[in-house]
Amino acid sequence: MSKFYVEGERRADKVVDLFAAVAPRYDLINDLQSLGLHRLWKRRLVALSGAAPGKRALDVCCGTGDVAFALARAGASVTGLDFSEPMLAVAKRRATALGPGAPGFGVADALALPVPDASFDIVTVAYGLRNLADLDRGLAEIARVLKPGGTLAALEFGLPEWAPWRAAYRLYLRRFVPAFGRLFCGDADTHSYILASLDRYPAQRGVDQRLKGIGFRETRIHDLLGGAMSINVGIR
Ligand SMILES: C[S@@+](CC[C@H](N)C(=O)[O-])C[C@H]1O[C@@H](n2cnc3c(N)ncnc32)[C@H](O)[C@@H]1O
Numbered sequence: 001m002s003k004f005y006v007e008g009e010r011r012a013d014k015v016v017d018l019f020a021a022v023a024p025r026y027d028l029i030n031d032l033q034s035l036g037l038h039r040l041w042k043r044r045l046v047a048l049s050g051a052a053p054g055k056r057a058l059d060v061c062c063g064t065g066d067v068a069f070a071l072a073r074a075g076a077s078v079t080g081l082d083f084s085e086p087m088l089a090v091a092k093r094r095a096t097a098l099g100p101g102a103p104g105f106g107v108a109d110a111l112a113l114p115v116p117d118a119s120f121d122i123v124t125v126a127y128g129l130r131n132l133a134d135l136d137r138g139l140a141e142i143a144r145v146l147k148p149g150g151t152l153a154a155l156e157f158g159l160p161e162w163a164p165w166r167a168a169y170r171l172y173l174r175r176f177v178p179a180f181g182r183l184f185c186g187d188a189d190t191h192s193y194i195l196a197s198l199d200r201y202p203a204q205r206g207v208d209q210r211l212k213g214i215g216f217r218e219t220r221i222h223d224l225l226g227g228a229m230s231i232n233v234g235i236r
Contacts (some may be wrong), residue, residue, distance in 0.1 A: 002189040005196035011133040023086035025184040031120045033180050037114035042067050048233050049153040051076040055121040060110045061128025065091030068103040078103035111137045126155040130201040134201040143214050158230030159203035169228045
């Protein structure tokens with residue numbers, strides 16, 4: 001278990017503490033623990049989102065901004081929102097270096113987006129859904145801010161169906177990934193959090209069911225790495 005995972009009212013506070021601890025090394029650890037593959041998965045996410053010039057895209061739980069920048073490179077006009085100021089500070093530094101056309105970043109809770117109804121063509125969320133204190137409310141907010149016909153694309157850790165691969169993947173998350181936290185953040189709990197949160201997350205098939213349940217059409221699951229990672233797509 002991780003001290004950053006708690007059930008109930010204090011869940012969000014602990015997630016804020018977690019990302020404050022991780023922010024300075026977040027990008028480096030992502031590269032190391034995925035051997036750079038997260039960059040390919042995020043590129044796939046953006047391709048599936050249909051980002052293009054003239055589209056308005058919202059990246060929820062944007063963190064240090066990888067997906068927001070990729071959406072902007074595809075030509076979309078992009079807003080990135082997150083409730084962690086230390087993560088956003090990294091995103092804003094990167095945006096300054098980029099100049100015009102860079103995404104705009106702001107502080108916001110994914111469970112109460114400060115955004116009008118039906119205002120975006122695209123909503124993306126990468127490694128965010130698993131962290132929400134109330135997944136159903138987060139998905140309802142995404143549905144609310146998407147225009148009819150708009151696309152949600154959500155990348156997250158998944159649950160492989162093939163049992164031997166699932167066991168190997170869980171072993172990696174349990175035995176090896178916490179070492180990144182110990183080494184780079186001085187606390188293994190920052191990364192034992194990943195498995196703790198994944199164990200309480202409905203994963204790609206559960207998210208697909210929920211999307212259908214709130215009226216998304218043409219929902220699809222794109223598994224990556226044998227389902228260890230996955231992208232849920234749905235049309236509002
Ligand atoms: C694992 S990071 C992912 C960052 C980025 N999307 C990426 O893929 O690199 C999860 C992010 O979700 C944010 N987050 C978690 N719960 C949130 C909430 N309720 N509202 C806004 N941001 C949230 C955290 O602050 C953190 O920056």
